[in-house]
Amino acid sequence: MSAAGWWRRQGPWLLGAAVLAAGAVAGPYFDRQREFRIQRAEAARAVPAGAWGRYAGAEWRLRGVTVQDQAMLPRDLQLPGNARVLLAELEIRPDPTAAGESNVARCTLRLRDGRGRSWQSAPEALLTYVRRAGLALDCERPRDRPVGQPYVARLPFLLPDDVAPAALRLELQLFPLPPEDVEPPGTYLDMALPGGR
Amino acid sequence: MATAASRPSPARWRRIAFNAVAVLLAACAVFWLHTHEPGYVERFAPIIVRGVPGADVAARGFSVAIPVDAALETGRILLTPGITGTAPPERQPSSGLWLSVPVRIEVSRDPGRVTAFLRDRDGREYAATAKSSAEPGHPFDHGGQAGRMFESNLAGLSLAPGFPASGRLYFEVPANRLQGLHARFHLGPVMTPNDNLVDIDLGIDRGRAEALRSAATPELRTFMVRGGVL
DSSP: OOHHHHHHHHHHHHHHHHHHHHHHHHHHHHHHHHHHHHHTTTOEEEEOTTOEEEETTEEEEEEEEEEEOGGGSOGGGOOOTTEEEEEEEEEEEEOSSHHHHHHHTTEEEEEEOTTSOEEEBSOGGGHHHHHHHTOOSSSOOOTTSOTTSOEEEEEEEEEETTOOGGGOEEEEEESSOOOTTTSOTTOEEEEEOTTOO | OHHHHHSOOHHHHHHHHHHHHHHHHHHHHHHHHHHTSOOHHHHHSOEEEEEOTTSEEEETTEEEEOOSSSOOEEEEEEEEOOSSTTSOOEEEEEEEEEEEEEEEEEESSSOBOEEEEEEOTTSOEEEBOOOOSSOTTOEEEETTEEEEEEEOBOTTOOBOTTOOEEEEEEEEEOGGGOTTOEEEEEESSSOOTTOEEEEEEOOOOHHHHHHHHHTOEEEEESEEEEOSOO
């Protein structure tokens, strides 16, 4: 019995085993890939600086950012010594439907730097300042603006002074997530800052 | 011819033996894999990152240090700020001891809160006392002290990258459980599978436990009052 004969006789079994092994590796791999897509990796919708982005039944635009150093802030805010405030002016054009209006108010905003660090809008340390300066806590329409009209939300962030605003991107997501028929799960707007990367 | 067919050749015996060994080896491998499969606890248990006081212990998403230049303190009654400036501080007496541990915490990626607890030698856990809801910097005027109130308690404080927080954590511990205490920290209110759990041995041996017990002050304050105008 030659070796070649053995391989020929076992051929179908070996082929079957190879197919099963490949399936055992590929199955979980594609499963994980699908999970990652749902979670985050491909969920970002990039918006160039100053451009409008469409997300969750509204159009969004980052109109501008202002950086306020400690010298420009009230002294009694008790902020850390290395802190400064970045004000993001977000223009929102909700769709003139009830669903569009109710969706946009629940926005969560994060600034993310190139090292993966992130800062949330209106953190606890700034609540006093938000109250005093009449800034926004979320993307809700101001009471004095008519329904369906565009409006601007000014949202404050507290950043350490070693972060250059040009190195940041603004991530906008609604939480809880918008219904699946409005946006695929996990989708968020990834907005460039004016003059940023 | 018939005898040759009924009696297998040595080559056939070798093949059968080889196959039997191969099947046995495969069965052993399956058995070994099955018995060494990570259990439920191993798959979901936290990943413990150990450290010692004085060192900055970096875990996924945050880092913790227990400074050695600030001492552990003990007290019999915990004094926390009242809600309003003129309200007397709240007193929480303990049948055991209040242990105050100095800490420095920083989140390195996303904003969040760090949960802290103590673990004794028998695995019993003691949660840190929550920070009061009094607003930091609120005016304080009580018992001959006037100024603005600042709490040193860091429990449940909202943290952001780039802003390390230094302060203390307060735990209520039975007086005979000080020896061998470890401080443990994790990110967020609950642990998710394979979360990093920082474990720092506070280095309390029998002698130090005795010293901490005898040095317990009647009142341990979680806040300070700073006079003057800001």
